Amino acid sequence: MESPRLTIAYLLAEADAQTLAVADTSRQGLTYRELRALVGRTHQILNGSGLNSRDTVAVALRGGPETAALFTALMTYCRVAPLDPASTQNENAFALRDLGAKLVITSSDVPEAIRAAEECGVGRMLLVAQPSPGAFELQCEVPPPPRSSPPSVPGPNDVALLLHTSGTTARPKLVPLTQRNLVLSTRGVAGTLQLSPADTCLSVMPLFHVHGLVAGLLASLATGATVCFAPAFKATAFFSWLDSSQATWYTAVPTMHQAILARARHNMDVLGRNKLRFIRSCSSTLYPSVYDKLRSVFGVPVLNAYGMTEAAHQIASVRLPGASCATVGPSSGPEIGIMDGNGKLLPTGHVGEIVLRGAQIMPGYLQPEGVNESAFCNGWFRTGDEGLQESDGSVCLVGRLKEMINCGGTKISPYEVEEALLNHPAVDQAVVFGWPDAMLGESVAAAIVVREDCQVEARDLLRVAAQRLSRRKLPQRVLFVTDIPRGPTGKLQRIGMAKRLGVATSELTHTTFPNPA
Secondary structure: OOOHHHOHHHHHHOOOOOOEEEEOOOOOEEEHHHHHHHHHHHHHHHHHOOOOOOOEEEEOOOOOHHHHHHHHHHHOOOEEEEOOOOOOHHHHHHHHHHHOOOEEEEOOOOHHHHHHHHHHOOEEEEEEEOOOOOOEEEEEEEOOOOOOOOOOOOOOOOEEEEEEOOOOOOOOOEEEEEHHHHHHHHHHHHHHHOOOOOOEEEEOOOOOOHHHHHHHHHHHHHOOOEEEEOOOOOHHHHHHHHHHHOOOEEEEOHHHHHHHHHHHHHOHHHHHHOOOOEEEEOOOOOOHHHHHHHHHHHOOOEEEEEEEHHHOEEEEEOOOOOOOOOOOOOEOOOEEEEEOOOOOEOOOOOOEEEEEEOOOOOOOOOEOOOOHHHHEEOOEEEEEEEEEEOOOOOEEEEEEHHHOEEEOOEEEOHHHHHHHHHOOOOEEEEEEEEEEEOOOEEEEEEEEEEOOOOOOOHHHHHHHHOOOOOHHHOOOEEEEOOOOOOOOOOOOOOOOHHHHHOOOHHHHHHHOOOOOO
16 A cells, blocks of 8 residues: 555645634735644535545635645545636636536636526535635535545545646647646645745745646645635735745736836835745746846845646756856756657767656647557657757757747747847747748747836837847747736746737738847
């Protein structure tokens, strides 16, 4: 029998009972004793409803300490599938059917999930928040089907979390993460960050994403620390939350960091008394310009990490004191290799596809059928990311293989072009993506958000970018926008960006600038 140390329940068991566990941004919430008691009561309700460790419970809730407490209870009892509370009825219905969910836990302010549960004939409970932040009651509206097998306690190999990939170009893949997967990743995060019971995380990542669940919630619980949950990310409220939570760290995607930096000059008083000891960035490329500004504004180390859903979040991370963002650091658990297109592992310093293996990696996609044949090669999981490994084991990311722009046979990384565009003082945000081209296959296109009180012409923008980029890498089409569409977790989704911007090829032909000089 395997050790229970590789289960989430074990992570929760050792924290000091009096320490604040989950709270709102004002540090009002549940101690570890209160959280453990709430988890126990929730287990009794689930057991009484006929659910066991192999049943799937979907959760469609907005953020906050109550949602975090519920996820803690569910992940220590059964399979839990987080759903984006902003999803449509059709999206929710697809997810419920694909998951084979027996129950949905939602709230009255997420009507699309309620209607999807009715459409699919799935059991339904409503979470009702109590006056004390973090506390909740569950009201059963439609009971789940009768129990099909005896109740059991989850073991290390049992699935704890089910997540759909973004599915931007194809049917979403269903990722099963076991108790072991999540515990190993959690320990990797906690060890990298040197977390202790004295730490407080300000959690601004959504809890329907593995980043928020593992790095924000589980890494804190595993070390007996405190985590304060924002209801949803809001840059205008961030500094107020930072102040009231007394946070010692926070983790976010780079676009969130950029939005926070844009508000920094309005919150110099909070900056002067903040208690941060580091900032963590993950789930997307952290550009040197953003990294430098974070270090300058907050005066603390910035740790660049690399993660993905299939690896239960963190794969690698820069360690303290975080002296650079040129790499994402060495592995924090999985074995990392670099592979060529023929399935051969490459030596140090050579660019290829990043591949992973080890006990932290998911056992294989559950859906759709046949996808695992291309997802794994010789026992290695193929990440779809291009990069190289340095002699000390640190990983350098080049870009997503599917997002690379193929311009007449030349592969162009959108990240390199974006960083050059962000070097212009008037540029607040930039996203670069491939644009259909009859002769070259693809050309480089860019969408730009200009800073407040600034103006810039495309020709001037390209003139500055040309100082860092060769001519073939310069955007041939530039579109100025007020906002750049993002995924539900704040990540840029370059594939299909033109469609998301609501423009057709013909609408951008007048913005072609072949000669910025």
